[in-house]
Amino acid sequence: MSERNRTVPRVGMVGGGQLSRMTHQAGIALGVDFAVLAAHPADSAALVCGDVTLGNDRGLDDVLAFAKAQDVVTFDHEHVPEPVLRAVEEAGGLLRPGRDALRFAQDKLRMRTRMSELGAPSPAWRAVTTTEHVAAFAEGTGWPVVLKAARGGYDGKGVWVVATQAEAQEVVARAAAEEVPLLVEEKVDFHRELAVQVARSPHGQVAVYPVVETVQRGGICHEVIAPAPGLDDEKATRAQELAIEIAHALDVTGVLAVELFETADGVVVNELAMRPHNSGHWSIEGARTSQFEQHLRAVLNLPLGSPRTNAPCTVMANLLGGEDPEVYRRYLHVMAKDPEVKVHFYGKDVRPGRKIGHVTVMGDDHQDLLERARDAADYLRGDGQ
Numbered sequence: 337m338s339e340r341n342r343t344v345p346r347v348g349m350v351g352g353g354q355l356s357r358m359t360h361q362a363g364i365a366l367g368v369d370f371a372v373l374a375a376h377p378a379d380s381a382a383l384v385c386g387d388v389t390l391g392n393d394r395g396l397d398d399v400l401a402f403a404k405a406q407d408v409v410t411f412d413h414e415h416v417p418e419p420v421l422r423a424v425e426e427a428g429g430l431l432r433p434g435r436d437a438l439r440f441a442q443d444k445l446r447m448r449t450r451m452s453e454l455g456a457p458s459p460a461w462r463a464v465t466t467t468e469h470v471a472a473f474a475e476g477t478g479w480p481v482v483l484k485a486a487r488g489g490y491d492g493k494g495v496w497v498v499a500t501q502a503e504a505q506e507v508v509a510r511a512a513a514e515e516v517p518l519l520v521e522e523k524v525d526f527h528r529e530l531a532v533q534v535a536r537s538p539h540g541q542v543a544v545y546p547v548v549e550t551v552q553r554g555g556i557c558h559e560v561i562a563p564a565p566g567l568d569d570e571k572a573t574r575a576q577e578l579a580i581e582i583a584h585a586l587d588v589t590g591v592l593a594v595e596l597f598e599t600a601d602g603v604v605v606n607e608l609a610m611r612p613h614n615s616g617h618w619s620i621e622g623a624r625t626s627q628f629e630q631h632l633r634a635v636l637n638l639p640l641g642s643p644r645t646n647a648p649c650t651v652m653a654n655l656l657g658g659e660d661p662e663v664y665r666r667y668l669h670v671m672a673k674d675p676e677v678k679v680h681f682y683g684k685d686v687r688p689g690r691k692i693g694h695v696t697v698m699g700d701d702h703q704d705l706l707e708r709a710r711d712a713a714d715y716l717r718g719d720g721q
Contacts, residue, residue: 344368345636348406352379352395354682355412360385362628373402396420403429410635414441432589432635433610440586441610445486445519454585457604459521470504470520477522478606485508486517505622525652527681530564531615532579535591535630535640544576550615560652562618565702575603591631621678621696622650647698653709655693660718661686670712677712
């Protein structure tokens with residue numbers, strides 16, 4: 337769709353968050369032209385990318401105009417409305433992943449319906465519009481149950497664990513007032529949460545990363561351990577195969593993150609994301625090809641890189657903002673104490689609980705690595721000074 341003659345392709349990413357920022361870094365090494373559509377000049381990627389368009393990254397006019405200057409368009413979030421995506425494709429824009437695939441990451445009702453059609457292991461679920469629907473569902477599964485907004489939720493937002501019909505009534509009433517469709521799911525009895533990243537190119541080549549363990553608190557990912565410790569080979573292989581099957585079935589182009597519950601009987605699909613994902617940040621140092629480079633390779637239909645690990649174990653800890661905004665001055669102590677810790681900052685203003693960066697450390701012992709990563713993240717946040 338680009339109107340300029342170029343010797344290298346031009347990739348445009350819609351959204352200016354940290355995923356765009358880190359994809360831009362990968363694009364530098366690949367030598368591709370990389371552009372960002374950012375909503376604000378202070379967005380994470382807008383601060384570092386040399387080719388930034390400021391505009392509404394969910395609005396028809398701005399997304400369409402941005403797409404016309406790109407050879408391929410991809411995304412750092414799933415919030416571009418479907419009519420906008422349709423208009424870009426009808427105008428000749430190349431979206432990767434395409435609109436037909438993205439709808440399953442945008443709408444949990446569509447995703448759950450498709451997972452059921454594919455026979456993918458999933459929680460019991462149903463669409464609900466009334467408290468009576470929720471209560472009837474809970475009669476079969478037992479309380480508590482999980483209510484989810486079908487669209488727009490992330491980092492624990494749009495997810496409510498309710499233990500009674502009265503608690504469900506509050507959520508249903510709020511969703512009805514905001515015209516947000518809901519679904520209810522059984523509360524899965526799981527041992528831990530896992531995730532798999534798989535990249536798929538337009539001609540169907542795939543590269544799958546090791547299964548990782550994600551440590552969630554309050555609906556927010558705090559740590560990732562790669563590979564997931566103690567996961568037996570059969571279960572790990574099945575999780576990877578499941579991710580590949582979903583990527584093919586949904587015709588995904590780019591990186592697909594499949595979030596899973598590990599249960600006594602196997603793995604259960606929790607969520608999907610069709611973009612680089614927090615659970616794959618470890619791959620920047622920990623894999624031969626990072627998820628960000630892999631995503632660019634896939635959307636450009638380049639041969640995919642090796643997802644092999646660079647160490648027996650890699651731990652990533654998210655850095656959440658604390659009360660003290662002066663984070664940079666604490667670098668000195670973290671780097672001096674543990675020179676092997678890698679620190680990544682996203683250029684965001686510090687606010688309590690906001691993801692402002694992450695730290696990564698590699699080695700042999702995941703417990704030791706967890707302690708070191710937590711220590712660095714806690715100190716950078718301002719805890720324990």
